Amino acid sequence: MTHVIRCSGLVKRYDDVLAVDGISLEVRRGECFGLLGPNGAGKTTTVEIFEGLLDRDEGEVEILGQTWERAGRKIRERIGITLQETQFIDKLTVLETLVLFRSFYRNGPEPEAVLKWVELEEKANARFGKLSGGQKQRLSVACSLVGDPELLFLDEPTTGLDPVSRRQIWEGVGAFRDRGGSVLLTTHYMDEAYRLCDRVAIIDHGRVIALDTPARLIASLGAEHVVEFQSEPAPDVAPLESLPGVQSVRAENGTVSLTVSEVHKVVPALLQELQRQALDLTSLVTHHATLEDVFVAMTGRRLEADE
Amino acid sequence: MRFLRNMPVWQLSLTKARELYREPEALFWVFVFPILLALALGIAFRTSGPEEISIGVQRGAGAEAIERALEKAEGFRSALLDPDEARQRLRTGRVALVVIAGDPLTYWYDPTRPESAAARMAVNDALQSDAGRVDVIAVDTREMNEKGSRYIDFLIPGLLGMNIMGTGMWGIGFYIVTARQKKLLKRLVATPMSRSQFLLGQILGRLFLLVFEVGALVAFATLLFDVPLRGSIVTLAFVSVLGAMTFAGMGLLVASRVKTVEGVSGLMNIVMMPLWILSGIFFSTSRFPDAMQPVVQALPLTALNDALREVMLDGASLFSILDEVALTAAWGVATFVAALAIFRWR
Numbered sequence: 001m002t003h004v005i006r007c008s009g010l011v012k013r014y015d016d017v018l019a020v021d022g023i024s025l026e027v028r029r030g031e032c033f034g035l036l037g038p039n040g041a042g043k044t045t046t047v048e049i050f051e052g053l054l055d056r057d058e059g060e061v062e063i064l065g066q067t068w069e070r071a072g073r074k075i076r077e078r079i080g081i082t083l084q085e086t087q088f089i090d091k092l093t094v095l096e097t098l099v100l101f102r103s104f105y106r107n108g109p110e111p112e113a114v115l116k117w118v119e120l121e122e123k124a125n126a127r128f129g130k131l132s133g134g135q136k137q138r139l140s141v142a143c144s145l146v147g148d149p150e151l152l153f154l155d156e157p158t159t160g161l162d163p164v165s166r167r168q169i170w171e172g173v174g175a176f177r178d179r180g181g182s183v184l185l186t187t188h189y190m191d192e193a194y195r196l197c198d199r200v201a202i203i204d205h206g207r208v209i210a211l212d213t214p215a216r217l218i219a220s221l222g223a224e225h226v227v228e229f230q231s232e233p234a235p236d237v238a239p240l241e242s243l244p245g246v247q248s249v250r251a252e253n254g255t256v257s258l259t260v261s262e263v264h265k266v267v268p269a270l271l272q273e274l275q276r277q278a279l280d281l282t283s284l285v286t287h288h289a290t291l292e293d294v295f296v297a298m299t300g301r302r303l304e305a306d307e
Numbered sequence: 308m309r310f311l312r313n314m315p316v317w318q319l320s321l322t323k324a325r326e327l328y329r330e331p332e333a334l335f336w337v338f339v340f341p342i343l344l345a346l347a348l349g350i351a352f353r354t355s356g357p358e359e360i361s362i363g364v365q366r367g368a369g370a371e372a373i374e375r376a377l378e379k380a381e382g383f384r385s386a387l388l389d390p391d392e393a394r395q396r397l398r399t400g401r402v403a404l405v406v407i408a409g410d411p412l413t414y415w416y417d418p419t420r421p422e423s424a425a426a427r428m429a430v431n432d433a434l435q436s437d438a439g440r441v442d443v444i445a446v447d448t449r450e451m452n453e454k455g456s457r458y459i460d461f462l463i464p465g466l467l468g469m470n471i472m473g474t475g476m477w478g479i480g481f482y483i484v485t486a487r488q489k490k491l492l493k494r495l496v497a498t499p500m501s502r503s504q505f506l507l508g509q510i511l512g513r514l515f516l517l518v519f520e521v522g523a524l525v526a527f528a529t530l531l532f533d534v535p536l537r538g539s540i541v542t543l544a545f546v547s548v549l550g551a552m553t554f555a556g557m558g559l560l561v562a563s564r565v566k567t568v569e570g571v572s573g574l575m576n577i578v579m580m581p582l583w584i585l586s587g588i589f590f591s592t593s594r595f596p597d598a599m600q601p602v603v604q605a606l607p608l609t610a611l612n613d614a615l616r617e618v619m620l621d622g623a624s625l626f627s628i629l630d631e632v633a634l635t636a637a638w639g640v641a642t643f644v645a646a647l648a649i650f651r652w653r
Contacts, residue, residue, distance in 0.1 A: 051497060052497075053493065053496070053497060053653075073499055076497070076498060076499040077499050081494070081497040081498075083490060083493065083494055083497070085490060086489070086490050086491060086493075086494040087489035087490065087491060088489075088491060088494075089322065089325075089326055089486075089491070091325060091326055091329040091330065092322060092325060092326070096322070096325070099312060099318065100318045100319070100321075100322055101498060102312075102313070103312065103313050103314060103315045103317075103318040104315050104498040104499050104500040105498070105499060106499075143494075147498070147499070
């Protein structure tokens with residue numbers, strides 16, 4: 001078995017809203033696969049169908065070579081799940097919580113060992129209610145590891161966390177993969193997807209709009225850099241497209257973005273053109289192209305919409 | 308211990324017990340409140356020797372002679388009253404009876420009030436013998452003041468039943484709904500844990516606390532108020548455990564689909580309020596009319612309270628309370644099965 005997840009033609013409707021609109025994908029054993037998309041794109045619905053927590057309306061799903069209908073309990077023993085938000089019992093300590101979850105699985109590591117993986121040893125006897133957001137989330141990840149899973153589901157594991165906590169979670173996921181585990185991750189953070197995932201499916205409106213390695217998705221823009229500027233008044237964009245090294249031009253909300261291959265050649269030419277049009281430049285920014293730019297190029301919208 | 312550590316039902320029960328005993332407010336309602344209530348009611352309704360009967364004598368010719376006669380006889384507290392005052396006191400129950408002198412002598416009383424009717428007999432007796440009536444049969448009297456006949460004796464088993472119901476319903480219902488709201492239930496069903504293990508763990512975990520809540524109230528009542536415990540402790544424990552499991556089942560059922568804490572609180576009160584009133588906690592169920600008896604007697608708390616009373620006060624064995632035990636158990640099984648069938652895990 002080379003695939004830990006296979007799904008085809010997955011459809012889920014809520015009343016008349018189509019939350020998942022025909023998603024098909026395969027996750028290979030040993031890889032970290034990311035579902036990247038804005039809030040409300042259908043990521044969580046898709047994952048919860050994979051996790052056997054939601055029923056699908058159409059399509060086929062196979063987890064670790066088995067179906068929920070025929071081998072639900074067996075699959076449960078072999079996967080680990082971190083939900084988008086879980087509040088454990090405030091009055092229970094970290095270790096007590098882990099021991100409770102460990103008791104549900106036939107096989108697995110000692111709860112004390114799992115605490116070490118997520119760097120919570122010194123909080124073993126602290127009550128859940130007293131933990132910080134990052135510590136709570138690490139306990140949540142720990143609870144998904146106590147059954148020694150082959151496949152780990154992480155739904156928005158670092159949303160709302162500080163940078164240190166995010167890095168600790170990323171390291172925990174990395175260690176899990178070093179032990180041979182496979183991961184399905186949803187996120188709306190492009191840096192998280194870029195850093196953790198071997199392959200990424202970009203999801204929008206319940207569909208997969210792109211699926212590849214992060215590097216190749218970025219390369220598909222045809223250029224590695226992005227130049228963004230604003231001017232007063234707004235420029236005529238048509239002449240910009242013919243500047244040397246410009247791959248594409250987009251104007252939105254007064255900001256013009258150029259996808260370019262060589263920043264040092266484009267910028268002087270751009271300044272010259274703006275002078276010719278007699279415009280005042282109010283801002284100019286350049287950065288390496290990211291998955292965010294891929295999403296913007298494909299949908300015309302930003303990934304991390306203002307939250 | 309090793310094997311207990313890997314046993315889901317044990318871990319779930321332990322979790323439940325920890326949730327309950329680490330909650331200071333819960334401990335107040337479970338341990339302190341029933342004892343305070345028993346203390347207050349025990350003091351308010353204490354029995355302190357035979358009471359004197361208040362009698363009014365309406366002012367007028369011959370009134371003073373009657374008052375003297377009542378003073379000579381024992382057990383009356385009499386006062387001379389003007390007609391208006393006499394009417395007022397009789398109407399508000401401050402005197403049990405008004406005597407109006409004359410020929411014939413008039414007893415003015417309220418036949419629907421037991422103490423008023425009793426006063427009529429007692430006063431008549433006293434006045435007749437004062438006037439020279441001779442009893443034709445020689446009589447002697449004996450007084451009954453055994454333990455078990457006082458109000459506090461009636462009350463304690465009722466409070467025990469009330470407490471078992473309250474802890475079972477709140478302890479289970481409230482926590483289930485909170486866990487559902489926090490998505491903890493959803494997280495639990497995402498593990499290989501079976502659903503009946505979870506529900507069983509809730510009920511068993513609740514029993515940890517039972518030992519202490521029943522123990523505390525019974526110890527308090529027997530030591531401080533000298534309430535008798537005539538039946539065996541084993542029978543009392545059995546009935547308490549059965550009652551706790553039954554009301555834990557009802558708690559599960561009440562909480563089986565509710566999504567908010569406010570919702571479950573309201574529902575809980577709707578279920579428990581009739582039981583508080585109808586099931587003989589503070590006064591006997593025999594006060595309800597015959598037409599209501601089939602309903603009153605079918606309630607789980609009525610059966611539990613009756614069983615507890617018979618064990619504590621009459622020393623009943625398990626066999627003599629089989630009806631009550633069977634009814635309580637039937638409620639428990641029915642509610643548990645219904646809860647399992649309609650339970651919402653998300």
